[in-house]
Amino acid sequence: TQLLEQSPQFLSIQEGENLTVYCNSSSVFSSLQWYRQEPGEGPVLLVTVVTGGEVKKLKRLTFQFGDARKDSSLHITAAQPGDTGLYLCAGAGSGGSNYKLTFGKGTLLTVNP
C-alpha cells in the first residue's frame, strides 16, 4: 500500500506570512498532483509534477517534486485569505497500483486577515 503523509495537518497564519506544506512517502510515484479544496466543494487540481527535482510556480505558489520522486512540497509566499482551504497531495503509482491516485489526508490552511 502506498501512503502519503502530509504535514502539518493544520496551519493557521496571518496574511502576508510565508508557509510550506510537505507531502512525504516511502514509495516512488510516477507523478504527483496538488489540489485545493474549499468548504462544500470538490478538490480542484492546482499542478502536476512529473520529473524528479521539478519545480513549478503558479503565481505565489511554488511546487517541488523530490529528486527521488517520493516527496513534494508546496510553498506559498505572502499568503492571502483567499488561499484558505484544504491542500491535498496525490501520488500516481506505478506497476500494481497503476489504477489509482493515492491521496494524503490534507493540510487545512487558514489565513487570517
Add this chain to the structure above:
Amino acid sequence: NAGVTQTPKFQVLKTGQSMTLQCAQDMNHNSMYWYRQDPGMGLRLIYYSASEGTTDKGEVPNGYNVSRLNKREFSLRLESAAPSQTSVYFCAEGPRPNTEAFFGQGTRLTVV
C-alpha cells in the same frame, strides 16, 4: 469543476434504504472514479472505470455497486444503506487511469 455534475447534492436515507448517486462528465475523458471523503480519513477510492464498459474495485468497495452507463455517465448505488456510509461522495474523471482527476461538487449523504 464545471465538467462533472453530481446529483443529488444532499440526501438523507434511513438505514436499509437504497439509492443511486448520479455522475455525468462533459470532458470526453475515458476514466471516471467514485471517492468518499471522511474526516481524518482523506479521500478513498470506492470504484473506478478506466474506460466505457469496464469497472473495478478500489480501496473501499463493500456495500456499493457501480454502472458505467456510457462514456459520460458513471453511477454509484447503495443497495442497503448503513450509518457507516454517511460521508461526502465525490465523482471524478480524468484522461487516463492514474493521472490527474477533475472532481464534481460532491453529494453529502447522511444515513440515519
